[in-house]
Amino acid sequence: MPIAVIDFETTGSSPGQGARATEIAAVLVDDGRIVGQYQSLIHTGVWVPPFIEQLTGISNAMLADAPPAAQVMREVLAFTAGCPLVAHNAAFDRAFWRAEALLACEGDATATSAVDASFACTVRLSRRLFPQAPNHRLGTLAAWHRLPDAGRAHRALADATVTAHLLLRLQQALAERLGHAGPGAIDHALLCQVQTWPVAAVDKALARHIQSCRTSAG
DNA sequence: TGCCAGGCCCTCTTTAGGGCCTT
Numbered sequence: 001m002p003i004a005v006i007d008f009e010t011t012g013s014s015p016g017q018g019a020r021a022t023e024i025a026a027v028l029v030d031d032g033r034i035v036g037q038y039q040s041l042i043h044t045g046v047w048v049p050p051f052i053e054q055l056t057g058i059s060n061a062m063l064a065d066a067p068p069a070a071q072v073m074r075e076v077l078a079f080t081a082g083c084p085l086v087a088h089n090a091a092f093d094r095a096f097w098r099a100e101a102l103l104a105c106e107g108d109a110t111a112t113s114a115v116d117a118s119f120a121c122t123v124r125l126s127r128r129l130f131p132q133a134p135n136h137r138l139g140t141l142a143a144w145h146r147l148p149d150a151g152r153a154h155r156a157l158a159d160a161t162v163t164a165h166l167l168l169r170l171q172q173a174l175a176e177r178l179g180h181a182g183p184g185a186i187d188h189a190l191l192c193q194v195q196t197w198p199v200a201a202v203d204k205a206l207a208r209h210i211q212s213c214r215t216s217a218g
Numbered sequence: 219t220g221c222c223a224g225g226c227c228c229t230c231t232t233t234a235g236g237g238c239c240t241t
Contacts, residue, residue: 010241014223019241049220052241091225092240123239124226137239154241199227 002030003188004083005167006119007160008096009056011046015099020044022058024072024100025156026080027164031184032171034164038079039157041066042100056154073104077114084188088138088163090121120188122163124195125170128202129177138162145169177206178213 005027012019021042028036041058043066053059066072087093094117101114126136133144139153142162147169150161171183174194180186197205 008241012222013241017221017223019223022241047219049222055241087240089225089238089240092223095224096241121226127227127238135238 002028002035002083003120003167004028004080004085005160005164006080006085006087006093006097007156007163008093009052009058009154009156010096011044011048011052013092015095018046019096020046021069021072021096021100022048022052022056022063023156024076025160026076027157027160028080028083029086029164029167032168032182034161036079037157037161038076039160040072040075042069042072043067044069057152058155069100070104073100074110077101077105077110084120085117086120086122086163086167086188086191088122088159088166090119090123094119118188118192120191121195122166122170125191126166127199128194128197129170129173131199131202138166141166178210 007025008021009023010019010021021044023039023041025037025039027034041063043063048058048060048063085097097117098115101111105111105114123136126133126141130141134140138159141147145166147162147165150165151158153159168183170191171186174186174190175182
């Protein structure tokens with residue numbers, strides 16, 4: 001099962017304050033490589049403030065002819081169906097994922113599964129596995145890891161692609177420290193486990209994890 | 219037209235406050 005890396009561009013910082021999505025991308029990662037991608041602008045009718053237009057390059061004019069949010073969310077939910085999810089600063093994208101899915105699929109089972117989807121967060125994982133990084137902003141980590149250029153920052157597909165490459169580095173680093181063959185051996189459940197380990201005690205948690213694997217293997 | 223959130227993490231903490239990270 002691939003992992004889907006999600007990135008939203010939005011009109012603001014919180015759906016609770018009326019912000020809506022302006023663009024979404026999903027990049028599928030499987031067995032250590034990128035295997036698929038989805039991207040679409042989103043028309044909601046909500047005004048994009050000048051600060052956000054400048055930040056993302058997504059203007060009100062560009063969104064006038066974009067497909068409606070319900071159509072885009074149904075497409076991306078179908079594209080990522082069953083995939084566990086990852087995002088950079090996942091609390092942000094999770095909030096929009098839930099809000100837009102509920103609006104698009106009100107009352108049906110698709111919305112329920114989207115609302116219940118668990119996200120792994122590359123910020124939390126990076127803080128634990130790369131504590132020596134200057135900071136954990138996506139652009140800083142892309143430069144620090146020398147990740148492949150994916151195009152204009154703050155566009156959904158570019159940021160989702162960079163996050164996917166960051167995810168592969170995180171999986172590789174974890175695989176090396178656990179003695180696994182490669183990034184494909186690190187599944188989403190383990191990522192969700194690692195992101196809850198205390199930042200100051202990752203080495204101890206890794207040692208405990210290795211010991212528990214040996215114990216369960218007999 | 220236009221204001222500005224919220225979860226995570228650390229510490230000079232836990233009956234709190236401030237910085238980081240996303241748009």
